[in-house]
Amino acid sequence: MFIFFLALLLYMLLSNYFKKREDTSSTTKELLVCPNCNYSVEVDFEPGDFIGLIKGQCPRCSSKMRIKGIYSV
């Protein structure tokens, strides 16, 4: 009886320990796209930025790049 309870307790503790833990760490990225040559790059989000904002220059054709998307990864 005692061994049964001990085994049960052990099982409960272990199942709780190995339970899939949620990954809470995430960073917000911005997808910058060049409307001229379609070059795209993912950069870190900066406060005040929004989708559609003109930001930075394209390293390929020197056109102004636009924020196409903001998302967390």
Add this chain to the structure above:
Amino acid sequence: MLDTSTLLQVTWIVMLLLILTGLYQRMQLKIWILVIKIRLNTIKNTFEEDKLRVRNMLQNMGLSKPSLLLSRLLDFFVIEPVSVEPTDIIKRMDHLLRVAESSVKQLIERMLPSSIGKHERSLIESAISIVAAIGLIYKILRHYIILGEREENYLIIMQLVYLMPQILKVVKIYHEALNAFMYGKPIGDGVGPLVAYMLAEKCNIISKRVIDETSVVEAIYESRRLFIVKAEGPGSNVGHPGAVISKIVEELNGNVSLILTIDAAIKLEGEVSGSISEGVGAAIGDPGPEKIAIERVAAKYNIPLRALVIKMDLKEALTTMKKNIYQSCEIVLNHIDTIIRESTPEGSTIIVAGIGNTMGIPG
């Protein structure tokens, strides 16, 4: 010395006495109260932390006494309209919701320096409402724990202890959502407005106007006249899409071939996040006035009402938009294209509405 069998017998007798006298239940009650109090303390700490974050945000924006604004808004309430007499309840509810919305907006506008723009003010409004929601959860829980402890009400305490993991989860989601609202990042719920924005980018735009904090883009798409409706961005705003759709249909004397709403929907456990479902009806999760406005005008002129929803859980809906949800927007655009081609002839007029919070999404 006591032998093992005597010890076992004494143990059984003590246990029997505990059960028969009800002492076991009282012990259980005390343990549960302790567990709830520990968890309630976690919620209180979250509430205080988030309040401090919003207070600092207000101070950084130039407000000298943020506590004054917070004390007025954190306990702000809206009394539900009388429902035992349902006549014109939607009209009354709409009135109350609009008064609440404008009162909060005016208060924030009056107290903040004039240099703070509409966009920033909307972020403050949403951030305060998140802190207020956490505060309300904390106060309700505290009420029931005090009540349950004082009355020694086993049922109240038992319900609380079993509900606590879910409540804590919601509080954690609100806490995480505050980050997105403080910096104006697009949230999962903004998938509807984002699809509307992306659709407008693919069209030949004829005109743009803003009605009732809701943007309306008139455009040509695949030889059809399209009215793209979404909340006015990029501030934290849900607009009034129902009222605006109703107005557009009335302006067109009901000559609309299709109303298509796109919104985020809470998925069932096991469903894939970012998956898309198609259906019929108004995909909008407001308390009632906006949804009924769409349904009424569609029924009045016999306009097909179609809906597309993007599935996600509560956390994904309220926190920064996940990459997979962002990527699903392109698939939604293909769905819209298919629905438009299948259900409407060339030359027809269609209304496409992206429902949700448009934070970080312009237009």
